[in-house]
Amino acid sequence: MTDLYSSRCEAQPHLLPRHDPVVYGEWTPDAPLTRAQMEQFDSQGFLILPGVFDKDEVASLQAEVGNLLADPAALDDRTTITEPGSDEIRSIFEIHRQNDLMARLAADERLAGVARLLLDDDVYVHQSRLNYKPGYQGKEFFWHSDFETWHVEDGMPRMRALSASVLLAANTDHNGPLMLMPGSHRNFLACVGETPDDHYLVSLKKQEYGVPDETSLAELAEAHGIVAAVGEPGTVVLFDCNMMHGSNGNITPYPRANAFIVYNALSNRLTTPYGAKAPRPSFIAARDAEPVRIRKGRLA
């Protein structure tokens, strides 16, 4: 069978058409998004939704983040990723299985219910993590499409997944916010090169394979522009699995923090990786595909 999204196989990059829908569900008057929001997600590939979580909920989540960062020994140590050249924690993976409040967050209707609407299927958490970009020394994260990695290294068959980032600190233009190229999700950028074994051990700190080339990035930026996903704590940023995104470093005193949950359609569960010998560990890419039981109401 032909791999529609083959990548890291050739010496030249290619910009290929997307073969999958972006929005799978139909809008109804009861939907948790407006019709215009669904259309925007379809055409632009992202939504910025301010004030989804209220002040008290944000305070609870922030306190929990403080606890997690203060006691990394309580976590599965494979799941904590430090900054390049430092011991400072940059990400904690699988937070929805290591912390009750994060589990509740991942099941929240305002995230999982919206994912179910857009993907028109039961959803499961493909990956969850807490991202923490410290002040003063936060490093950049280069442009990439998550789907490229999830397809090649994890075996995600098609584009039927999305990410929800819950902002837990103010993300401003100055502290290295997520940058998106709106509309870039409608093409697939096949990257050059091969994937080495155990790539994930270094790629979570600094990507060296599956990296978009500069010429293609310049074309995408010219065609689509660049938007920063800024907002106050409690804002939710949703974006398609194939969105080209990245972030600059952060010399400001203001850390950037978010809880990040990737929902995949149950029908799109992982299979054999399309470009790596062995799949990455399940704390990075869940292979058990347990459907989220959606929870209504405010966070406890």
Next chain:
Amino acid sequence: MTDLYSSRCEAQPHLLPRHDPVVYGEWTPDAPLTRAQMEQFDSQGFLILPGVFDKDEVASLQAEVGNLLADPAALDDRTTITEPGSDEIRSIFEIHRQNDLMARLAADERLAGVARLLLDDDVYVHQSRLNYKPGYQGKEFFWHSDFETWHVEDGMPRMRALSASVLLAANTDHNGPLMLMPGSHRNFLACVGETPDDHYLVSLKKQEYGVPDETSLAELAEAHGIVAAVGEPGTVVLFDCNMMHGSNGNITPYPRANAFIVYNALSNRLTTPYGAKAPRPSFIAARDAEPVRIRKGRLA
């Protein structure tokens, strides 16, 4: 005699009052700035002036930058500074002595005339440089006050100097623009530690001494906020010598380029460094103090 701006001498940082005026000159109806602009420079420490140089002038300057970057062998090789870990040029110093158009720019009434008004003295070029932050891989420049370095390492006696940055590429919120803390110029942050010999050889790439501490930076940011000096090519950003400023890295495809000229009051010419054994070379900090002969009209 007591050094009012002693720095790098103690184990603890100190935030000291500024003992010098910011604006030395008086506004008159013939002044090249409005009264409000002079007041803003006084209170905020900076001015962003769009459209100072027109499209044709910008095109000439950009072409000259292309020539300079394309043929570094034609330059005094001490004056070209590369990115950390790469051969890509980050800065070219002393451009006003290595290139006729840059010499004309440094003498332009729209820069030097404004500097003379604000500093109320004949002015000379203390330092000039072309800054080029490449796309994709541009590195951050950590927070600092230029005056701290110019005083300690070069022997600039008092705060009576300012910088003019002529934007030669669009500086947006996304491509690592200059960030300023408005009002921070009214305090002097005495940094900790000592200055090693030949510090400039590494500090132009990555500052390790005379670096503001994180606690003081957080206080300054809370008190003053952070503003990005964004604008189209041809914009001029003027800022006081003691402004706390820095910039994030740049992963976008869009390089950031500017011509940067520091004007010092003739009466404030350099003396013995206040904290280093030997002054830095003259291509970084001019010791001959030749007054600018101000030129009117458009760039040739």
